[in-house]
Amino acid sequence: MRYSGWQILRQALGGNRGWKAQWRRPDPRPEYDVVIVGGGGHGLATAFYLAKNHGIRRIAVLEKGALGLGNVGRNTTVVRSTYMLPGNGEFYSFSLALWRDLSQELDYNVMFSPRGVISLVHSDGQRDRFARLGNAMVGRDDHVVLLGRAELRRMVPYLDYDNTRFPIFGGLLQPDAGTARHDAVAWGYARAADRLGVDLIEHCEVTGFDIADGRVRAVETTRGRINAGKVGIAVAGNSGRLAGMAGFRLPIESHVLQAFVTEGLKPVVDHVISYGMGHFYISQSDKGGLVFGGDLDGYASYAQRGNLPRVEHVMEAGMTLMPMLGRARVLRSWGGVMDMSADGSPIIDRAPVEGIFLNAGWCYGGFKAVPGSGVAFAKLIATGEPLKAAAAYRLDRFQTGHLIDEEGTGALHNRH
């Protein structure tokens, strides 16, 4: 079933009884050409591009829970390409370009909203850094504008410019960056992959690997053994666990990141505002809730919930930047488990076991990467060759020293 205005009319006339389930619920087959572990954004996108770009048909995505309930459904949906370093910048520009036509490609409204992302500047040194970042982005044909204080104030009048903890000098605006609807991204890729014959198998946890002579032969799951020619691991905060099952270690720690949403309000925050100095960022959802977050909780954990000291810190940072925030009531908060790599950049590479491929280390920035990562990981799995824009995301860079430390702070902001 294709989604369209005509389809809505047709279904309405039929009492809305003709809508079909968005994807099938197949039982696992005994064998697949490619098994993807993890039904989050990266796993689902990879399965879709494996089928679409490379014509592979016998593909399964194994998800231990329900599709889309991991970080892909828990994030704050900021999509941008404000990255500077060679090896990193070109990948995020590539991924941002894919967002523009994603709804058409998936036949699913992912509500990509290029409303502009503004990173605030609080010192001369930070302005110099953002000017360099902006120049690097212009060099990749990204659109970016360095804003002075007066111009920023005209665009975003509700910030505290006169009495805030860190004075506001201006901002770096990426006008065609923004937000998207997170669940729709998971559901859209799932439905599109299913239409190409991918088996999406929910409530199927991978518990081990059958490896012989250094090569993977099968995965052990809670729904039985499944033979696999190739296995792609895309389990975000559980990457270390899966690597452990396959007998290798990763330079990754799992950390909690929280997010918050207020009651629905009339439109007030038109952009995404990022306040790096205070560890706070905010946007407004299409339903009206102010969606905001801050830094990691700061301890390693697999729990999908956070603790109160970080709640207090985020609220304080928000209030010092935007005092009007104190009038809004917080409706919900939640946490997700981040796969923090040692240099803060991802890994898309072969694992040390033949036939296993690794997609991990997205830290708190992997939502924006979903389309680009799906294309890149699918290409690597299908052809054995990396996508040029993602070729620097090698696992051995942690041994060779070719790190991609975008902020000079490693994995954790709060260490600067």
Ligand SMILES: Cc1cc2nc3c(=O)[nH]c(=O)nc-3n(C[C@H](O)[C@H](O)[C@H](O)COP(=O)(O)OP(=O)(O)OC[C@H]3O[C@@H](n4cnc5c(N)ncnc54)[C@H](O)[C@@H]3O)c2cc1C
């Ligand atoms: C609060 C918060 C805010 C964020 N904000 C942003 C943002 O604004 N912009 C941005 O770009 N990124 C953001 N991120 C980061 C982004 O959400 C993640 O980097 C990205 O979603 C991770 O990839 P994924 O979608 O594939 O992960 P997930 O959705 O977590 O998918 C991994 C899946 O693997 C499954 N799994 C794990 N172990 C197994 C197993 N043994 N067997 C089978 N399945 C298994 C899990 O159940 C899960 O569904 C944020 C994250 C959080 C938590």
